[in-house]
Amino acid sequence: MSRYITVDDITFVDASGKNVKMKDRREIEQSELKLTLSILADDDLDEIASRPSVFGSNGEILTYRLFDQNVIEIVEGDFELTRNTIKVPV
Numbered sequence: 001m002s003r004y005i006t007v008d009d010i011t012f013v014d015a016s017g018k019n020v021k022m023k024d025r026r027e028i029e030q031s032e033l034k035l036t037l038s039i040l041a042d043d044d045l046d047e048i049a050s051r052p053s054v055f056g057s058n059g060e061i062l063t064y065r066l067f068d069q070n071v072i073e074i075v076e077g078d079f080e081l082t083r084n085t086i087k088v089p090v
Helices: 045-049 059-069 071-076
Strands: 009-013 019-023 033-038 085-089
Touching (some): 059 071
Antiparallel strands (some): 009 019, 033 085
């Protein structure tokens, strides 16, 4: 199930006069933590998500959960994993 299924659609008129329909903002829920991992600056969220200790095989489809849980640190770091740790949700 898509995490956007419960998010309302909004419609606006763009600069060319066309009606554009898109999803409204989604609230980012902070989950209970499973663990905190040590990471390197060149680690990739998809690779981290697929680790057995995180989400396991095919875990890259849950990468958004890592981003959501660490959104403030990631945005403040200009979308680089500049921290030495990443929080992993349950």
